[in-house]
Amino acid sequence: MADLRGAPPMTFNRRSYYKITLCRGRSQVECADQAPHVGNNTLFLVTPRVPYRWLPLTEDFTGYSCLFDDAFLLPARTGVVLAELPIFQPGAYPVWDVAEADCAVLEAIFEKMARELTSGYAYKHDLLRTYLWELIHLVQKLQPAPAPLATHSAAERVATQFTELLEGQFPRQSPQPPLRLRTATDYADQLAVHVNHLNRVLKEMTGHTTTALISRRLMQEAKLLLKQTAWSISEIADSLGFTDVAHFCTFFKRQASQTPGDFRRLAVFGV
Numbered sequence: 117m118a119d120l121r122g123a124p125p126m127t128f129n130r131r132s133y134y135k136i137t138l139c140r141g142r143s144q145v146e147c148a149d150q151a152p153h154v155g156n157n158t159l160f161l162v163t164p165r166v167p168y169r170w171l172p173l174t175e176d177f178t179g180y181s182c183l184f185d186d187a188f189l190l191p192a193r194t195g196v197v198l199a200e201l202p203i204f205q206p207g208a209y210p211v212w213d214v215a216e217a218d219c220a221v222l223e224a225i226f227e228k229m230a231r232e233l234t235s236g237y238a239y240k241h242d243l244l245r246t247y248l249w250e251l252i253h254l255v256q257k258l259q260p261a262p263a264p265l266a267t268h269s270a271a272e273r274v275a276t277q278f279t280e281l282l283e284g285q286f287p288r289q290s291p292q293p294p295l296r297l298r299t300a301t302d303y304a305d306q307l308a309v310h311v312n313h314l315n316r317v318l319k320e321m322t323g324h325t326t327t328a329l330i331s332r333r334l335m336q337e338a339k340l341l342l343k344q345t346a347w348s349i350s351e352i353a354d355s356l357g358f359t360d361v362a363h364f365c366t367f368f369k370r371q372a373s374q375t376p377g378d379f380r381r382l383a384v385f386g387v
């Protein structure tokens with residue numbers, strides 16, 4: 117991380133890789149549309165699905181970053197799918213502060229990886245894969261998330277399946293084709309349950325209705341598309357499954373108290 121001192125500020129955007137970063141020194145991490153996290157000894161995770169930006173708040177920061185993709189881990193044949201690991205799920209904590217003792221353990225793994233990258237060992241990439249899995253599992257253990265329940269009720273399974281369907285439609289890579297699942301009824305049909313049952317389950321599990329959860333995710337994606345792409349507002353509306361621009365603008369203004377155009381203009385100036 118010290119090699120980044122003096123580099124231009126990072127842009128807020130999605131990347132095409134996974135990333136695990138440990139930063140010592142006060143810094144700010146912005147993930148998706150969440151409130152920025154400011155802290156010391158910060159550990160944060162990046163996936164190809166979530167836009168982010170890291171900004172140092174001191175000049176003497178140190179630490180390590182490890183960038184990798186699915187293909188690098190495939191030869192390990194562990195049977196684990198990277199995107200299915202709990203630490204890389206949409207509801208997981210993407211950034212948090214870690215204790216000094218845990219920082220030292222994390223740094224030891226990063227340092228082994230850094231040394232191996234410059235070695236002439238013929239099988240160093242196999243060894244690096246082992247170190248990376250060690251790092252991933254340590255991060256998984258350190259994540260401040262509640263432990264999963266040993267058994268899952270039918271309601272929990274429906275809620276999980278709904279979340280997987282919802283998140284599976286994002287991020288939007290192009291204006292066409294539009295979202296396949298757009299309404300509460302669409303999701304209920306896909307899950308083979310009555311829409312009232314789905315709504316009752318999600319209300320019980322999350323405190324929100326099906327429509328509210330869909331709207332919140334649509335709003336998050338709409339903001340990201342307005343910030344990050346040059347798509348017209350009409351193209352964004354089409355991509356998110358709105359019947360016309362007027363419908364999208366009404367939806368956006370009801371959620372954000374400003375029009376999509378106003379939001380995009382303010383985002384340009386970082387407001």
